[in-house]
Amino acid sequence: MATPTIIATGSQTGANPTGSLIITWSGSNSPQLNDLILVYAAASTSGITWTTTSPAFTWATNAPVPATPVDDYQFGYRTAAGTEGTTLTFTASGSHACCVTTLLIRGANVGTNNGFDGTIPSGSGTVATASSGIISAPSITTSNSNDLLVYMAGINVLTGNTSVGDTITIPSGFSNAVTIAGTASTTSDPQCYMASKALGAPGATGAITATDTTNTTRNYAALLVAISGPPTPTQVTTPGMEDVFEPGIIGIGQAMSTTNTW
Secondary structure (H helix, E strand, C coil), rough: CCCCEEEEEEEECCCCCCEEEEEECHHHCCCCCCCCCEEEEECCCCCCCEECCCCCCEEEEEEECCCCEEEEEEEEEEEECCCCCEEEEEEEECCCEEEEEEEECCCCCCCCCCEEEECCECCCEEEEEEEECCCEEEECCCCCCCCEEEEEEEEEECCCCCCCCCCCCCCCCEEEEEEEEECCCCCCCCEEEEEEEEECCCCCCCEEEEEEEECCEEEEEEEEEEECCCCCCCCEEEEEEEEEEEECCCEEEEEEEEECCC
16 A cells, blocks of 8 residues: 655634634645545634534534633544645634644555544543653554554644644654644633654554643643555466467467456
8 A cells, every 4th residue: 555645734823713713835836636624623612613614524422622711623534625725724613722734645545444443532631640751652552564643632732822832853763743722811722732753564653742842741632543554455366268369370379367366
């Protein structure tokens, strides 16, 4: 299997927005038909729901991270229709500090389990308190070779009215990091973070950790997902029969035929 590719990233933030958060894809890219879009969204209150233009996202259960008030993190995904254009709009159900990060993935095997290797997460991450700044996503086990491993985390931060948030050291071997924080100045704001890594052989990934170097004891939620590419075709060569004609000779010779199977 070929490893799916990150084509673009996107992020947006708002200070108690009453409207929508509009993502502009990096590099002026836009989704193509059957691309996979992953999102990690957050709000500085519990029970927020998100809506987008069609096709709708499938959302996992919120992960509430202790704060004052509680921050809510939520993972979602959808298969692209190819008509989205260079922007994507997310609308929160309430007016609170919000942030959204997204990854646009090409080459995922969306026809099988929506492109995910293994069970699609029903929740939006394991909630914990960082020790020495470590933000750890529990190990998952993959079944397919050459998956794309995606790390997602939400961190409780007090941004001081800036979208920069905490400084996060990317997990070892990962790239395509995208992060942004909510921008209210008087509450404990949410920060979203995503990054990816190409895997090789299937098996347990082990726990994946990023490090918060701004504050070592933040509350957070974190999870991993693995995205598979399409299966590699297998060539099957079988003997066949084919008429062979030469001037003055009528005979039958064998020929070989080759087909690809998946």
